[in-house]
Amino acid sequence: MKATEGTTYRMLQTxxxxxxxxxxxxxTQGATGIKLNNPSDDPSAIRPVLTTRTQLMHTDRYxxxxxxxxxxxxxxxxxxxxxxxxxxxxxxxxxNSINSAMSQADLNTFADEVANxxxxxxxxxxxxxxxxxxxxxxxxxxxxxxxxxAYTAAAYNPLDSTTWPYYxxxxxxxxxxxxxxxxxxxxxxxGNDLFMGISNSVMQAxxxxxxxxxxxxxxxVDIFSILTRTEEALxxxxxxxxxxxxxxxxxxxxxxxxxxxxxxxxxxxxxxRASRVDSAMMHQEEVKIDLQQILSRYEDADAIxxxxxxxxxxxxxxxxxSITAKVSDISILDYF
Numbered sequence: 621m622k623a624t625e626g627t628t629y630r631m632l633q634t635x636x637x638x639x640x641x642x643x644x645x646x647x648t649q650g651a652t653g654i655k656l657n658n659p660s661d662d663p664s665a666i667r668p669v670l671t672t673r674t675q676l677m678h679t680d681r682y683x684x685x686x687x688x689x690x691x692x693x694x695x696x697x698x699x700x701x702x703x704x705x706x707x708x709x710x711x712x713x714x715x716n717s718i719n720s721a722m723s724q725a726d727l728n729t730f731a732d733e734v735a736n737x738x739x740x741x742x743x744x745x746x747x748x749x750x751x752x753x754x755x756x757x758x759x760x761x762x763x764x765x766x767x768x769x770a771y772t773a774a775a776y777n778p779l780d781s782t783t784w785p786y787y788x789x790x791x792x793x794x795x796x797x798x799x800x801x802x803x804x805x806x807x808x809x810x811g812n813d814l815f816m817g818i819s820n821s822v823m824q825a826x827x828x829x830x831x832x833x834x835x836x837x838x839x840x841v842d843i844f845s846i847l848t849r850t851e852e853a854l855x856x857x858x859x860x861x862x863x864x865x866x867x868x869x870x871x872x873x874x875x876x877x878x879x880x881x882x883x884x885x886x887x888x889x890x891x892x893r894a895s896r897v898d899s900a901m902m903h904q905e906e907v908k909i910d911l912q913q914i915l916s917r918y919e920d921a922d923a924i925x926x927x928x929x930x931x932x933x934x935x936x937x938x939x940x941x942s943i944t945a946k947v948s949d950i951s952i953l954d955y956f
Contacts, residue, residue, distance in 0.1 A: 665918040672915045679908045682799065686901045689797050689807045692749050693894040696808065699744045699754070700887040704880060706737045706744075707843070710850060711876045714869050717854060724857050731854035738847040742786070745815050745844075755811035757791030757820075764790035764811035765844070773852050773865060778845070781816065781834040785848040788812045792823035799900035805893055814886050816842045843879045846872060 713730045716722075722730075745755055745765045752760035765786045777783045790811050797807040812818045817840030826832045836842055853859075853866025860870040 669915065669918045672911050672918075676908065676911050676915070679904050679911065682904050683901060683908070685797065686799060686897050686904070690894065690897050690901070692754060692808065693890060693897065695747075695749050696754050696890060697887065697894070699747045700814075700883060700890070702744050703741060703843075703883050704887075706741050706847075707876055707880045707883065710734055710737050710847060711873065711880070713854075714850060714872055714876065718859055718869050718873070727854045727857055731851045734847060734851045734854060738844065738851065741815075741843065741847060745811055753790065754808055755790060755814060757793045757808070757810045758795060759789075759791040760795075762789055762791075764788060765815070771848075773849075776845070776849070778842075779833075779835040781818070781832075781842070784816075784842055784845050786844045788816055788818075788823075792818075792820040794820065797897070799897060800903075805896060807893070807897075809886055809890060814883070815844060817882060839878065840882050841875050841878050843882070846875045846879055850876075 713734060717727055717730055742765060746763050747754055753762065753764055756762050756764040766789050768782075768785055768787050771783065771785045775783050781787075788811050792810055792812050794806040794808050794810050796804040799805050810820055812823050813820055816834075817836030818834050819837050822834065822837065823832075826834065849866040850869065850872045851866070853864075853869045853872060856865030858864040858866055858868050860868045862868050862871055866872070
């Protein structure tokens, strides 16, 4: 079968087009470092690539949320350290007032300092991070503690939270953080648990405070009440009368120790959770590296191989151009 001149030209044009297209693909791979630029480049790789990209997005989401939570936990720990310093200072004042022969004017000065310590405690209890209250549970936009304007020393009852100097207006449900698929971790402390000594389970069962009536759990105390009652005992000069103003400074010493232990225990719990978040972040970083390696196996081009392929394809292209040029010089007059 004799090939016509038109057929020859079409074959040459097809070969040139094929070589040019392949050369362009190789140059694109060399410039981008990616060998999978279109689904047609490797159809069998599309599914694992899309799956891996989805897993990478989930991993990035975990890392971002855990990073934000870790920062909040660190900030919370700073406030808990401040609370411990406040309790330590109030205890020092109480010990000095008991063991020293002080005038009422000196006790009044101490009472004023305790009042300032109580204001600092309220600031710590209503602390915010990024405009959200860190001790309000789910109600992050609600100030957790508000002053009980109806409070009076005479009406105070340690078994009735509605008579205490401050109410808890937050939520008794701590926020939860998903650190791995299906694993959740309590990411914060609630104000009722930390400052009032009322467990979350008790408040969840009883309703909001106010108006529900609560007492601190056994072995725990309302820290605001302790500082308020210490101030009252100092103003009245009541050292050891449990029935007098503030219940007496002697009794406040034991309660301050309970309050400090309450703060340290919950601070330790928060530290354990923060450590778990850090380890989960390290794990997710390792997972991310593994996923990136899998994605690279499907997507990334071998630089050396791609460069060699480009050289070979350019050589083939130049050869095809040369042959095409020679064929195009053929004329029917050459056969006469």
